[in-house]
Amino acid sequence: MLKLKSVSHSYNGKEVLNFSDWNIERGEKWLLLGESGSGKTTLLHILTGIISPARGKVMINETDLYKLSSRELDRFRGRNIGLVFQQPHLIKSLTVEENLKLAQTFAGLQNDKVRIEEVVAALGIGQKMKSYPAELSQGQLQRASIARAVLNQPALLIADEPTSSLDNKNAKVVIDLLLKLSESSNSTLIISTHDDRVKEAFSKEYVLK
Amino acid sequence: MNPFQISWKSLLYNKWTFVLNVLLVAFGTGILTLLLIGTTQIGDKLRGNAKGIDLVVGAKGSPLQVILSSIYFIDFPTGNIAMSEAQQLAKNPMVKRAVPLALGDNYFGCRIVGTDSSFINLYHLKIANGKFWEKDFEVVIGSEMAKNRNLKVGDTFHGSHGLTAGEEGAHEGRPYVITGILAPAGNTTDNLILTNISTIWNIHGIDSEGQNDKREITSLLIQYKSRMAMIILPMIVNKTTSMQAASPAKESARLFSLIGVGVETMQWFALSLMFIAGISVFVSLYNSLKERMYDLAIMRVMGASQFRIFLIIMIEGLILTSIGSIAGIIIGHFTLELIGHFQESSQARLTGFYFVTEEFYLLTGGFLIGILASALPAFKAYSTDISKTLSKG
Structure with missing residues (x-):
């Protein structure tokens, strides 16, 4: 489902990072481990087509990401990849519902209110649909940003240190939700972390050195 | 979205x-x-008000003032000119049409203008209601004025001294009778009160029959017969008479350049x-x-x-x-x-x-x-x- 082949990245032409090859089958749950500064975020950006690597290729479901035009890549990302960031971030000027609608629009999909309601209900923020991001708590924000990531039932769901700003209870809830939601939409899940609280739930690991 | x-x-x-x-x-x-x-x-x-008027002849003074008072009815006239002198100029072969104007009174700021049928022809005025004046003290009023003052044919009123509202006391005695209301023309005539010249003389105690030398008017609006007149006529007026000639085109251009700054x-x-x-x-x-x-x-x-x-x-x-x-x-x-x-x-x-x-x-x-x-x-x-x-x- 996802193949990483002889990919390397360089910052400003120096400091080369080499990534070992990586094969992920459909529906698998992986952990991406490594100390901070080891290039986890960079690798995730490469996997999602946000930053193009110096060499190598990334295949998602038979699509060679970096063979796509910039426009096609944006559309592909919107439709097939869901991203959860370390700091939950929604667009400030829009309500939760509008943020979710936007995710459908930008992926080139029709606005589907039923799907939006289904997802926010699953995440327990149904009553916050009409609220603006500034009115949400940190935990609610993180759930809303997960809602946005899973909304279009992406083939690949990626979370970049999703628990680092959360307490034990919330961290567990978030990990459970990610597992449950990726299961229900049959998404492949990759979570990058250096958080020990996360590790026990996963069996497959890709370690950066 | x-x-x-x-x-x-x-x-x-x-x-x-x-x-x-x-x-x-x-x-x-x-x-x-x-x-x-x-x-x-x-x-x-x-432009609209000055249309068809090539020259305005009035008493000596500021030419701009002559134009403002006789075409736009906003400033005061420079004085009066003798009727006899005006008539003589009107007979000049270079003059196609000469329209006499006699100002002096107003009714709530609308000027009462003594003139003759040539004024009606000059501005192509049409009656919307009633008929044009025939006798002394009969007046025809502009459409705006009729609307603003709510006046109808048959109504009567007294004019006031001066050219702006509330300047001096009202004339006692014989009132004006409205015989007609003009159709809207989109120019100053919408706010004028028109009557014959002898009405103006009458109200100011000048006998229109005798005392020939006392009869005066405010100005004369002139339309040229030929292009030649453009050069010669103003010269004749300014050099050989006690009157002065002012060109609307020149003066409004001057006025516009003043506003222009x-x-x-x-x-x-x-x-x-x-x-x-x-x-x-x-x-x-x-x-x-x-x-x-x-x-x-x-x-x-x-x-x-x-x-x-x-x-x-x-x-x-x-x-x-x-x-x-x-x-x-x-x-x-x-x-x-x-x-x-x-x-x-x-x-x-x-x-x-x-x-x-x-x-x-x-x-x-x-x-x-x-x-x-x-x-x-x-x-x-x-x-x-x-x-x-x-x-x-």
């Missing part, structure tokens, strides 16, 4: 910046609109306002980018193309300046209507319900400012490195 909705919501998010920018654009456009429709109207009125100053003021508005829109968008970079990066992650991000920022600038210029045009019209409403001289009343095609240039101008002001911020948003923005958090 289309780009327009996204831009709109983002503008509302910073509503005071939004209001400030719209106000700036609106004020600039408003002043320009006001000047545009104001000066066009004044120009139209000046003020208009030009205001224009530069308004243009600099527009310039400041453009800068303000630019700065607002550029500054908002700083805090919105992450938002825009998230949009890219959600699948928005670079072009869509570019569009969202462009549309924000365009919404600001478009709303501003439309509001400005409305403000301009409204203000002019307000000015017209409080204007003292009813003869030169301006209206806000007056539209010129140049207003489209103002709209286009506002649109262009929007494009110029948002192009750079939009391009910056377009070319942002999402990976770096996201890593910074």
Whole structure:
């Protein structure tokens, strides 16, 4: 489902990072481990087509990401990849519902209110649909940003240190939700972390050195 | 959600910046609109009233004053001229038509003008109601005046001394009788009261039959028979008579150039306002980018193309300046209507319900400012490195 082949990245032409090859089958749950500064975020950006690597290729479901035009890549990302960031971030000027609608629009999909309601209900923020991001708590924000990531039932769901700003209870809830939601939409899940609280739930690991 | 909705919501998010920018654009456009429709109207009125009048002959004094008092009915006349002298000039073979005017009184600021049928022909006046005057003290009134004072055929009134309302006491004795109301002509005649000259003499105690030398009028409006007259006739009047000749074309051009200085100053003021508005829109968008970079990066992650991000920022600038210029045009019209409403001289009343095609240039101008002001911020948003923005958090 996802193949990483002889990919390397360089910052400003120096400091080369080499990534070992990586094969992920459909529906698998992986952990991406490594100390901070080891290039986890960079690798995730490469996997999602946000930053193009110096060499190598990334295949998602038979699509060679970096063979796509910039426009096609944006559309592909919107439709097939869901991203959860370390700091939950929604667009400030829009309500939760509008943020979710936007995710459908930008992926080139029709606005589907039923799907939006289904997802926010699953995440327990149904009553916050009409609220603006500034009115949400940190935990609610993180759930809303997960809602946005899973909304279009992406083939690949990626979370970049999703628990680092959360307490034990919330961290567990978030990990459970990610597992449950990726299961229900049959998404492949990759979570990058250096958080020990996360590790026990996963069996497959890709370690950066 | 289309780009327009996204831009709109983002503008509302910073509503005071939004209001400030719209106000700036609106004020600039408003002043320009006001000047545009104001000066066009004044120009139209000046030309419309002077149409067909080649020369005005009046008492010696300021030629501009002669024109203002006899064509636009706004200033005071320079004095009187002898009827006999005027009649002699009217007989000159170079004169096609000579219209005598006798001013002196008013009714609520509308001037009572003694004249003859040549005045009716000069302005192509038509009666809407009733008939033209036949005898002394019979008057025909302009359409605006009839409307404003709520006067009908058969009504009577007393005139007042002087040429502006409330200047001196009213004339006692015989009242004027309205025999007709003119159809709207769109010029000063809409606010005039017309009668024969002997009525004016009568009311001021001058016998129209005897005492030949005492009969005077205010001025004579002259239409030339040939182009030659243009050069010769003013010379004859100024050199050989005690009267003076004033050219409406020359004097209104002079008047316009006097107003022009003020208009030009205001224009530069308004243009600099527009310039400041453009800068303000630019700065607002550029500054908002700083805090919105992450938002825009998230949009890219959600699948928005670079072009869509570019569009969202462009549309924000365009919404600001478009709303501003439309509001400005409305403000301009409204203000002019307000000015017209409080204007003292009813003869030169301006209206806000007056539209010129140049207003489209103002709209286009506002649109262009929007494009110029948002192009750079939009391009910056377009070319942002999402990976770096996201890593910074």
